[in-house]
Amino acid sequence: MTALKIVIAERDKNESIAIEWLIATYSIPVDEVFIAHTVKETVTLLEKEMPDLLYLELDMISNENLPLVRRNVNKYSPKTIAVTAEATFERAKQAIGLGCVDLLVKPLDPVNINQSIRMALSLASKRDSIPSSSAANDEEEYSYRSLFIDRDLNHGDIGLMLLHPENNKKLADLYKFSKYFSFRETPILLPLSDMVVCLFREPTHHLREEAWKVLKDWEATHMDPLAAVIIPPNHVHKTIHDMYLSARRLLDITFFIGYSQVILPNEAYDSWHEIDPFLTSVEQREWVEMLNNFDKQKIKHTMHQEFLQMETPFPNPEKLRIRLTSILAQVRRFMKIYQLDQGEMEEHYMRIFSEILFNRVLYRIVQEMLLFLYELLDRSNTGEVFSKKDVIERGILYIENHYADPDLTLQKVADAVGRSPAYFSHLLMKKQGVSFRQQLANKRVEEAKQLLTGTELSIKEVAEQAGFRHPSYFTKLFKEITTMAPREYREHMRNKT
Template sequence: MYKLLIVEDEAEVRYGIRNNIDWTSIGFEVMAEAGNGREALDLIENSKPDVVITDITMPIMDGLELSCILKKEYPTIRTIILTGYDDFKFAQRAIKYGVSDYLLKPVLPDDLSKLMRKIKDEIDAEIAEKEDIKKLRVYYQQSLPIIKDKFLTSLITSRIDSDEIESKKASLALDLKGEGFAAAAASIDSESAGNWGNDANDSELLKFAILNISQEIIKRYSMGETFFHVNNLVFILKFDKFDYESNFQSAYTLLEEIRQSVEKYLKVTITLGVGSICNSLQKISESYKSAVTALDYKLIMGGNRVIYIGDIEPQITYNLVYDEKKERNLINSIKFGSKNDVSKAVEALFNEIGTCAASLKECQLYLLEIIASVAKLSRSFQLDTDDIINIDHNLFIEIFSFDTISDIKKRIEEICLNVMERIQSNRKTNTEKIMEQAKAYIDKNYGDYDLTIQKISNYLHISPSYFSMIFKKEAGETFLNYLIGIRINAAKELMQDPDLKIFEIAERVGYPDLNYFSYFFKKNTGMSPREYRNKYVLNKERKVEA
């Protein structure tokens, strides 16, 4: 069943729309009714309908303004406008606001039923299209080369955690399963590219031809993936076993065949740089950097050859790495976790030191990176690092003055816990400040009939969704219900003044529409404003006189 909201200031018309049509048979349920656009928005905040049927001419907020807001803030809601002949020009404007359709008054049940069936069919079709797995699969297959290249590019330009790499390898069917890896970069030797002309289209055609040859050969050997990144042809090579010498020999044999094939069939030459051999795809970005460095040596060694970085620059391997996954695990435990989560994260980092054969220099660098990431987190929350660390000298000097790794671990854990406590304290303080400012603003402006979440969020300089989440969590009720409560309580106070009319009280507390005010007053107190005044105010005066 799709949900329907009826917005019409004439009660008889609302009654007719609701009761003269068998909504269930069409596939709809009337979730609520509203007498104007303002009331409709209040209802929509708590429960979003699929379709809104609205009149144009209404008090407080008309149907055009409502349609405009719905298009901006709730674009998935379908809107139908009801209009008289005199309002036709307004109906034309409403179509520009994204209104699905309009009907002329008086509305005939058959016409409205027919239109709603059409709207339902459109929503059904829209949902079916989005859920059509077959179409999605076709679209995915068409987009697969782009998705593959995007992920492969991210592999060589940034550090990606191992879980994501494994997931993408499977979903994108990448030939990257192995124990050893290396990146290579190839560039076209400009002096030989003239054979293909200077036109941009010719250049792209040449790149495509080189890529095609490379893909054919790398696929034959089942040694990885190749793609273009900027102007370099990039290779991510994989090997069954991790061994520097044999891995390079395999890479050299493959790349040399590609170089010779390009020269033979395309009459152009290319130079290829091979990066450092590594034992994890997480380290392939470092290998790519060294491959580009190797390619730069073309200026010295000449082009049309394969250049290995290991031949010209000594290769250093690091067994202990503070990678993106470890950093994210530690930082998230500090920002969002408990003391136990922080302790576990620090424990995991120090277990790494004990399980790998790392040099003293590696360990020092590893610890410095951990401390630097925590310091960076502190700075992002504008925390007083001196107060957190609580020492009079350099933290790095203190860390390396300890006698055991256990002492260093305890100190780093202490710092992490201090940061966590300060963040939680600041977060609580900020939330309390927002609530204090919000309630003060509401107390001062509840008489503004146009007081909305958007308006108060703009005042507080936060997003409406964030404000709604905080307010409901801290106040235990929605902003709308809280505002209604404030307004009703203010109305009760004003009713103590016998000289004030009910409609005047309604306007003072933010309800220009008396019917709208009476509806919420009775909903909150169980009696109409007049009944309340007679029972609690006038009776009190009579007792005083007696």
């Protein structure tokens, strides 16, 4: 077998060392590794070593050097993995222009690097043995090029599913989940910096049912919401690029309807309803009056009526964000009057400003904003120090008495203590430093510990009595909190005695 060579072209010396270490640790079948920290060194190594694989940091290449790099990559034809810290369309175009087999976005996941390098080396090892016609077919395989360049035609037999986690930190988990999910037809998976795109090459007419199954299976083992956008096989979109752009546009609808949804093309979603994002002088006076009268109910009614009772076509999300900041400007004036624009309340104000700018779901922004306004009014009026204490203590007692109910929710606890779910959750976090989910999970795990050490119940029975509907989720959560699996914990505790 011919020795396989790789050139790692990376400015950061620590990162290049890390990639070299990863190749050795994962036993990736590379015989020789060469390191370059500049474009000049990269070109020299390409000419001298003619490597099978080039790991190339795009950010090190200036616009004037790009043609030089492209010529040498084309001349020596190494399989190329592009890496960038900038998840932009411009970087994607550069990667496509270089004929890259993959584009990775920093910060990098070792698992993804391993998979990408192995895939590229597999292609490199086969390139000399594959007939030219087959090689041409490989070049036609749907890939990132299909998403970003308006080239690959859609003949009506391609389906697209876009999976988007509300929490971006779950993207690596989502990609791993998608790789092992039992799709009826295996899709091409194209992970991006904020989503996973699935392309189905076979005629597929059950994508909606498939997407709901993905959401159900994901939420059975993960606590973070997920949305799926579906573009079924059709002749409306002329290219795969068109399908991808339509899916990204539909993803904006989650701002209004939330996650845990499957979204399909709908005429009502085709355009935004135009609104004036700024408060009129009359609306400004109304907000001043509501704040000065400490009128929580009217503020809540106004916020719900304006922002949570919308019908299609929806307004542009960015204009709604501007409108919310316009309201926040009136709140700022109120804070200055009562000298609350400092310390803890100032920090809370800045958090709300950040929520308005970056939170992906409108009703979450409204909830957080109302909580802030309630606390602001309490601080500027009479406060509720003692009642807050009683509310939290009663809520915790309710959790301790009802943790075994798998249907126990924040809503039920909040109803029991006479507060809104969002307000009770806020007070719980403020006093206990944990969320409702964390409080409930901790209680259930503590009870499970007692059952594991004091009974002969099976793991499934322990999970049920502790309030878990799914034993697999119980095991996962128990290990996260205790660092041991339930069976391991039982044996450990019995050995201690």
